[in-house]
Amino acid sequence: MDLSTLQHSPLESRHLAAGGKLVPFSGWALPVQYDGILAEHQAVRSACGVFDISHMGQLLVQAPERVDAAVWLNRVLSNDVSRLEPGQGQYTLLLNDEAGIIDDLIVYRREENAFLLIVNAARRKEDLDWLTRHAPPGMALVDRGMDHGAIAVQGPEARRVFSSMMPSGAFLPPRFGLAEFGEITVCRTGYTGEDGFELCAPAETLGDWWDKAVTAGAKPCGLGARDLLRLEKCYPLNGNDLSPQTTPLEAGLGFAVAWEKEEFLGNEALRQQRRQGPGRKLVALKVIGKTPPPRPEVPVFTTDQGGEPVGRLTSGGFSPGLKAGIALGFVPAGLHHPGTRLWIEIRANRYPAEVVPKPFV
């Protein structure tokens, strides 16, 4: 496999030394696993794991004096940043004019007029271009992710790991909170559904923080475990479940839209869709019985034979927690209610599946 054209994490030598298998992901060479996806999944659900998330973009928004960054961000993001005090963050969406999702991200208010956006690796350039195009004069937008990296420490023991790896005086911010200690930023978020935090640091010191987390008991975990963990919690993956052709209402992300705001990019198209109701919805599907793991692109049917597909899976895998195949996929509105029986087709065999409430676990 040719990894030479990819970007490299500051932690790459550590991944290789720990037996990590590097794969291309969103233009980066990152470990898909170390000693096993299931063992890594188990570590995060029952103890603690650490992930390299250096591929994620870290966009700093610094407004000039007399320009209110919150007012501007409220025009380009779907959620309401005016609800944030310094040190708080929220899940939000960057929408195009048709209300399609350019990216889903977390925005943190660092100071009254300074923000940090943690964005998806595959979208960092589109995000920066889109934001720059819609920015008022003088607004400084910098992707510091090029000389910074980040790790995510996740699991029920993340709090203990934090205490043992951080100097005294450092504190873990509350859920969705941010705290800055010198050159590092700690955010109480993650992509696994477990308690935990993400730590951003300059590339040259990130390895020390990784080593401290591992020494404190966090198991190195790769992209494979991360994908299963997020899928069990029904967190959408940009590029799979979300795209510029998908709206927040179709994706079930209406909670990240501040409808009371007068105006934001994409709001006209979105409000119109809200009045009419979206024609399709992203549902959670649990496959019944012993079946091959469902995977993206697998077609969805309403009958056990014949007919045309009514939708396709956008994410899928085998849930170790449920011991069953689980998936996310789009189906026409009306077929999205929990309890609806559908079929998926893998290698010309149909397998029954049921729409279930989100999340799976």
Place this chain on the structure above:
Amino acid sequence: MNVPADLKYAPSHEWARLEGEIVTVGLSDHAQAELTDVVFLELPKLGRQVTAGENVAVIESVKSASEIYAPVPGEIVEINEPLAEDPGGVNSDPYGAGWLFRIRIASGTGLDHLLTPEQYRAVIS
């Protein structure tokens, strides 16, 4: 990687053990490690006549699906039913409990066309 000296190998990573006229087939240690955790097996039907190199089974790991090829021609005479129920044996014991199926080898054929352990080591190194 473990490459037992008493087995023959296909370039597509199956191993084969000949006892009398029965060939037991499984997946090599190298292949199971590349696949990662196996969660589903689709094994051939008993009595099926297969040719060498024919796609006869599918192994699904948490990561991806992989096809398994018959290393020799003959008839499928046994499949590892307990393994289909709990496919983790492909990873934990690839040359023992992780065997996949048995073929009664067509008369006049053997394992001569398969790779020796040394040749297989060269393939995977």
